[in-house]
Amino acid sequence: MLRRTFAGVLAGAALALPLVAVSATPAAAAPEILATTLTYDDSQAGEFKTQVAAGVNVWNTTVTNVRIVKATPGQRVNIRVVATDGWPQANLGPVRPTGTATVWMGREAVNQGYNVVRIAAHEIGHTLGLPDIKPGPCSSLMSGSTGGVSCQNTKPNATEAARVQRNYQGTAAVSTNAVLTDAA
Numbered sequence: 001m002l003r004r005t006f007a008g009v010l011a012g013a014a015l016a017l018p019l020v021a022v023s024a025t026p027a028a029a030a031p032e033i034l035a036t037t038l039t040y041d042d043s044q045a046g047e048f049k050t051q052v053a054a055g056v057n058v059w060n061t062t063v064t065n066v067r068i069v070k071a072t073p074g075q076r077v078n079i080r081v082v083a084t085d086g087w088p089q090a091n092l093g094p095v096r097p098t099g100t101a102t103v104w105m106g107r108e109a110v111n112q113g114y115n116v117v118r119i120a121a122h123e124i125g126h127t128l129g130l131p132d133i134k135p136g137p138c139s140s141l142m143s144g145s146t147g148g149v150s151c152q153n154t155k156p157n158a159t160e161a162a163r164v165q166r167n168y169q170g171t172a173a174v175s176t177n178a179v180l181t182d183a184a
Contacts, residue, residue, distance in 0.1 A: 035064060036168045038078040038095060039071035040124075046083030048105040048116060055120025058154055059128065062161050065168035066128060079127050081105060081120075088119050094129030094167040101127040113149040121154050129167040130160055 040056060042049045056068045071077045078095050084104045091101035103123040110116055122144050126132075136143025138151035142160055147153065156164070 035067045036097060037067045037069060038097060039075055040068055040079040040081060041071045041077040042081045044083065045081040045105060048081070048083055048110075048120065051116040052081050052103075052105065052120045054117045055122075055124050055154070058117070058121040058156070059124055059164070062156055063164045063168075065165045068124070079103060079124065083107065088123050090123040090126035092129070092131065093127040094164075095127050103127060109145065114145065115152050115154065117154045118147075118151065121156070125156060125160065125164070128164045130156075130163060 040052070042052050045052050053070075056070075059066070059068055068079065076097075078097060078099060079101050081103045082105065084106050085108065086104065086106045087108045088104060088106040090103040093099075093101050095101040103120070103126075105116075105119065105123070109119055118141070122141055125142055130142050132144055133140050133142045134144065135146040138147035138153050139157055140147070140160065141153065141156040143151075
């Protein structure tokens with residue numbers, strides 16, 4: 001009975017519902033993240049070219065605010081990689097697209113048994129603005145040699161990655177001429 005009464009009420013009543021026009025508009029596109037692009041030259045990296053490329057890849061797969069790509073002939077080079085007989089070292093950045101930094105891939109650390117990809121990623125970390133964290137655990141890429149010869153970690157920890165993200169978040173140029181030598 002209630003159902004019939006309700007239906008009867010509806011049948012006799014005019015329903016005045018507002019009409020609402022609905023149009024499908026695409027959601028505003030998320031702003032594109034623009035990464036700073038830096039170039040590197042490994043033409044003087046000697047036997048370390050493969051490990052340098054792996055060290056570059058570590059950063060390219062860890063952070064989004066900066067991209068490191070191999071320079072093409074005639075292109076401006078931001079990070080120059082040089083093989084040396086000494087201890088690994090690098091200019092402290094963060095290097096900007098208009099600047100330059102050098103990474104010295106020292107054979108002394110390699111001869112002592114340190115992981116070559118870790119060395120490359122660590123030294124590139126310096127050019128991206130990360131100082132040494134010594135003493136430090138193996139879980140910190142920037143602990144460098146204090147992680148020990150047995151340390152195989154080639155990836156920055158979350159704090160190190162976040163710092164690089166901040167270093168390349170804006171456009172303010174920070175420049176130093178410091179060279180960090182990673183001797184034990």
